[in-house]
Amino acid sequence: MSQPSQQHPLLNTTGVSAAFLRSFLDDIKSTFPEDYGLLTTKDVCDKLIVPRTKAANCAYVDKLKEDAPDTLGRANIFVSHAWRYKITDVIATMLEFAAANSEDTSFFWLDLFVNNQNIALNLPQDWWSTTFKDSITSIGHSRHRSDPIPLTRAWCLWEIFCGLSQDGVRLSIQLPGAEEQELKKAILQESSAVLDALVRVRAERAQVWNTNDKEMIFKAIEDSVGFTILNEKVKDQMRAWCLNKVVQFVEQAKKECSVDPRVRALLCNRAGNILHRFGASQQAAEYFRQGLDLDRETLGDSHQDTATSYANLGSALDANGDVEEAMRCFQQCLDIQVDTIGKKHEDTAATLVNLGGSCTAKGDYDKAIQYYMDALTIQQQVLGKDHPAAATTLNNLGRAYSNKGDHDRAIQFYHTCLKIRLPKLGDKHPDTATAYSNIGSELKEKGEYENAVKHYEDCLNIQLVTLGKEHPETAGTYNNLGLVYKAQQDYERAVENFRTCLQIQLRTLGTTHANIATSYNNLGSTLKAMRKYEEALEYYEKALNMKISTVGEDHPSTAVSLLNIGRLHQATGKKERANEYYKRALRAFEATLGASHPHTVTASKFLAETATKSK
Structure with missing residues (x-):
């Protein structure tokens, strides 16, 4: 006789209220008065939840349906956590979330209470990869407590993945109030720690107690979105949350008159660094300006910290395409550094590198190379030949030589840079x-x-x-x-x-950044090759207008746009129009790159070609 098929439960979508969480926390304190603050979620499961539900072989919420039904409701917030968390921290974050939103209508799905812990380990893998995953959609809001632990645990990443892969599910990240100050302190001490933490998030390295669970989770991820996309989605959520927290810290400090202006200045600069590193350079520049104003007010115009603030602002402005103002900031920084710490210092070298970058952006490659070589000499003497800062300068030298058309020498610098970076980073x-x-x-x-x-x-x-x-x-x-x-x-x-x-x-x-113009140019040239001339011309004209407004007509990248439009007109038989654009491009190339540069030679060739054909 065949065995009847085993029926596995649907996911219980009952949630617990904030009132229950407060009473449960009191329950833990009275039951374990001496060590309740040290108990993890797993400890509470083993020592309290399972013993109370074992006889009935049910979930904890099933007992609550009889004893305290008014503390239950349909779950609308799914809570992801790690079993090694302290239970007091988990409950505290849930209560803080409820207080910040709507406590009366917040009902939390937490596996500790909602799953039958007597049989949870025996549920088959397909239950977790189908019923569990699909049911998160019906809950609709996934709340994740933020710290490094869950991002190294396979189950937490699985829960986050289940939320992010479903339409209509919103992910929130909650940090306990006590730990927000620790995050603020970490940002003040070293803003790069935020990026480093994100770099370490890699789902394929996640761990789990049960090897079979890990195999199920990894297979489900590989069969659907894959680890690269999962890592990308998780980090995008963490990045957005982190940047929002940084901005909150700064705005709170600005409102608190009692906060030391030096602390506000430091916080503004750290916030700017994080925003700038994550690509939000316009917002970063705003905070760098605030930090600079505070530094000048409290330290004066000749202090090393003021110099650093000038450098930070210059970097953000450079990224935004405001090269001239960026160079003024870098020069201000350099003047202070030469007077305070001298020429043979790593910070002075860093400013020389920044000035080289601005010269590169302006198309003045020879001057950029001189700045870079001066910086490299200082870095190798002060820091050593294999220092990451020296690697960055080697990278910049490669870029400058690339722009000059010397690709073999550029590769030489880039390879030297990579040899330093791989073992270091x-x-x-x-x-x-x-x-x-x-x-x-x-x-x-x-x-x-x-x-x-x-x-x-x-x-x-x-x-x-x-x-x-x-x-x-x-x-x-x-x-x-x-x-x-x-x-x-x-x-x-x-x-x-x-x-x-x-x-x-x-x-x-x-919409006005110089790099947008480059993308317009690239789309225009490719569409032109596909003989989609009208669409190509539209992109070319957008690119040219942006280039002229951002870097002016006498710039190599503007000349490229002029050259591209000339080629398009030539391809469509409008040779006189092509000739006009070639002349403008040639003037710009000669003024910035010189007569022997490959781009100049190409423009001259095209001009001669259309002049001959126009006769």
Whole structure:
């Protein structure tokens, strides 16, 4: 006789109220008066929940339906946590969430209470991957307590994944009030810790007590979105939450008159650093300005901290495309540093690097190389040849030589940079990604397309798990992949990558950033190659107008836009119009790059070609 099929329970969507949570917390304190503050969620499960429900073989909420039904309701908040959390912290965060929202209508789904803990370990894997996952949608709001533990536990990542992969589910992240001050302290001490924490979040490294559980979770992830997308989604949520917290801290400090202005200045600068690192440079500049004003007010115009604030503001302005004001800030910083700490100092070298970057943005590559070489000499003497700062300067030198058309020398600098970064930073760090990207760019220029794609994909994979998709640097890599595919005449894939790049840039940089113009140019040239001339001209004209308004007509990138429109007119038989644009492009190239630069030679060639054909 065949055995009857075993029926497994549907997910119980009953939730507990804030009133119950308060009474349960009192219950724990009275039951375990000496060590209640040390008990984890797992301890409470084993010592209190299971003993009270074992005889009835039921969930804790089933007992509450008889004893305290008024404390229950349909769950509308799903709580993700780690079993090693202290139960007092878990309940505290739930109560704080209820107080900040609507306590009377908040009902929490917490597995400790809602699942039958007597049989939870015996439920089959398909229950967790189907019934459990689908039921989160009916709850509709997933609340996650934030600290490093859950992001290293496979079950917590699974619960987050179940929420993020369902339509109509909103994820909130809650930090206990007592720990917000610890986060604030961490940001004040070292803002890079925030990015480092996100870098370490990798779902494929998550752990779990039960090996079978891990296999089920990993298989479900691999069969659906995959680890790269899961990491990206989790980090995007964490990044947004973190930036919101940083802004909250600063705004709170501004309202509290009793807060020391030095603390406010430091907090503004730390907040700016985090915002800038995550690509929110416009918002970062606002906080850097506030920090600079406070530094000048409290420390004066000749203090080293004031110099640092000038440098921070300059970096944000540079990222926003405001090169001239950025250079003024960097020069102010350099003047203070030379007077206070001297020329042979790592901070002075860093400012020289910043000035080199601004010169590069202006198209003055020879001056940029001089700044970089001066900085590199100081860094190697003071910090050593294998220091990460020296690697960054080597990277910048490679970029400057690339812009001059010396690709072999650029690759030499980039490889030297990568040799330093890999052992120092590892293979999953944004700066390592940059090194891969730069090498890929030079390989593309040399016509080594397949190798270039490999380097760009290595870069993109790192960026998706560290910076996230919604970041300007990630957008840049999509752009670079588009350029390679275009060079291979794979125009459909090129347009796909260019459009992805443009969409990210518009969301992260705004509509007037110089990089948007580059994306317009790239889309225009690819559509032109596909003979979609009207759409191509539309993008080219958008690019040209933006370039002129941001960097002026006498700039290499503006000249590229002029050249592109000339080529389009030439392709459609409008040779006189083409000739006009070639003349403007040639003037700009000669003024910025010189007569022997490949771009100048190309413009001259096209001009001669249309002049001959116009006769």
